[in-house]
Amino acid sequence: MSWLxxxxxxxxxxxxxxxxxxxxxxxPRWFYQxxxxxxPWVSLAALLVLATGLVWGLAFAPEDARQGNSFRxxxxxxxxxxxxxxxxxxxxIAGAIGLIWKMKISYMVMKAxxxxxxxxxxxxLFTGAVWGKPTWGAYWxxxxxxxxxxxxxxxxxxxxxxxYAYHSVDAASKASAILALVGTVNIPIINKSVDxxxxxxxxxxxxxxxxxxxxxxxxxxxxxxxxxxxxxYAVALILHTRNxxxxxxxxxxxxxxxxxxxxxx
Amino acid sequence: xxxxxxxxxxxxxxxxAAAALVIGLVVYMLRENGNxxxxxxxxxxxxAPQSTFLRAGGMVVDGSVLRSDDSLWVQFKITDGVEMxxxxxxxxxxxxxxxxxxxxxxxxxxxxxxLQATQILAKHDEKYTPPEVADxxxxxxxxxxxDKKEQAGSYK
Numbered sequence: 001m002s003w004l005x006x007x008x009x010x011x012x013x014x015x016x017x018x019x020x021x022x023x024x025x026x027x028p029r030w031f032y033q034x035x036x037x038x039x040p041w042v043s044l045a046a047l048l049v050l051a052t053g054l055v056w057g058l059a060f061a062p063e064d065a066r067q068g069n070s071f072r073x074x075x076x077x078x079x080x081x082x083x084x085x086x087x088x089x090x091x092x093i094a095g096a097i098g099l100i101w102k103m104k105i106s107y108m109v110m111k112a113x114x115x116x117x118x119x120x121x122x123x124x125l126f127t128g129a130v131w132g133k134p135t136w137g138a139y140w141x142x143x144x145x146x147x148x149x150x151x152x153x154x155x156x157x158x159x160x161x162x163x164y165a166y167h168s169v170d171a172a173s174k175a176s177a178i179l180a181l182v183g184t185v186n187i188p189i190i191n192k193s194v195d196x197x198x199x200x201x202x203x204x205x206x207x208x209x210x211x212x213x214x215x216x217x218x219x220x221x222x223x224x225x226x227x228x229x230x231x232x233y234a235v236a237l238i239l240h241t242r243n244x245x246x247x248x249x250x251x252x253x254x255x256x257x258x259x260x261x262x263x264x265x
Numbered sequence: 266x267x268x269x270x271x272x273x274x275x276x277x278x279x280x281x282a283a284a285a286l287v288i289g290l291v292v293y294m295l296r297e298n299g300n301x302x303x304x305x306x307x308x309x310x311x312x313a314p315q316s317t318f319l320r321a322g323g324m325v326v327d328g329s330v331l332r333s334d335d336s337l338w339v340q341f342k343i344t345d346g347v348e349m350x351x352x353x354x355x356x357x358x359x360x361x362x363x364x365x366x367x368x369x370x371x372x373x374x375x376x377x378x379x380l381q382a383t384q385i386l387a388k389h390d391e392k393y394t395p396p397e398v399a400d401x402x403x404x405x406x407x408x409x410x411x412d413k414k415e416q417a418g419s420y421k
């Protein structure tokens with residue numbers, strides 16, 4: 001398999017000092033301290049952007065000519081579905097880094113990403129059902145898009161379940177990472193399902209290659225909401241990861257010091 | 266890169282590639298069965314299964330909707346631009362059901378090639394437009410049609 005390593009060697013970190021930051025990032029203590037500094041700012045940004053997007057989308061964007069006000073659920077549905085899929089990649093990449101570099105922090109990020117992604121997938125499915133009843137005439141149909149999204153929810157649930165299926169943290173992390181990596185194949189299927197098959201779900205409104213098939217007055221708040229959801233996701237992931245760091249590193253001296261300092265103050 | 270890490274990286278890449286291959290083949294096999302509905306052309310040509318439950322999807326033909334005066338019975342035609350299929354249904358239609366819009370009917374095709382539907386779903390497209398813009402677009406479209414008619418008339 002030397003051809004494979006030659007192919008990738010260009011982009012891979014060498015054991016030199018250039019990659020010091022990468023290894024430092026892998027230290028739970030370093031991440032805990034740094035993320036504590038980022039957290040207030042990211043939270044504030046998420047709050048502001050989400051509030052702007054929600055008020056803009058729900059109150060000021062024009063209603064849809066055919067659907068009326070029920071289309072406004074798009075401002076929750078689409079960002080949640082976006083993050084459900086992006087979040088899966090984050091989880092799987094964290095799992096891969098854990099498998100290859102044995103970096104403790106990446107397994108913690110992977111574990112933290114699973115419940116957040118599952119919640120976002122559920123929100124996407126639920127808002128879709130609520131919108132589907134008045135628009136399509138059915139809460140749920142088994143078309144390719146909706147079914148592949150349900151599989152995504154099961155994959156997240158599988159990763160969460162595997163975390164508790166082993167006594168050893170290392171075995172649980174490895175098994176979860178492998179499941180997360182295999183499941184990545186589902187993401188392009190979700191994405192392309194509306195083009196590959198005849199589905200009840202409409203094709204994508206937002207495309208990378210062309211202008212959105214949505215009026216600009218409706219599209220701008222949607223874009224704000226997507227950015228807001230990314231920021232919110234970052235906040236949720238940092239919070240969950242910090243919890244996991246404290247839980248797994250509870251026997252180390254720096255966490256003990258942190259706990260006694262908190263208790264004393 | 267450390268040889269051990271390199272080996273683990275190769276394993277990870279192999280794992281994802283193998284999973285993609287296997288699931289890709291399954292998806293390739295499913296490509297017909299993965300469809301949520303048949304088109305009228307597939308049903309008329311006999312490609313779709315006969316006398317069993319199926320779904321048909323297409324555009325509701327303009328002016329084809331017939332309603333009963335004293336019941337919820339409704340009849341309309343759907344088209345994929347190639348063939349037309351008549352659909353009959355007794356029940357309430359979704360709010361977004363309209364002529365010139367896409368709909369999906371599920372039921373059985375009878376011997377007269379009429380789909381006796383038990384459920385009608387409206388299919389929404391990916392376009393979102395504010396009402397004023399939609400009105401303006403419709404007005405512009407109508408004006409253009411009338412222009413064409415006038416032009417056609419002036420040649421006579």
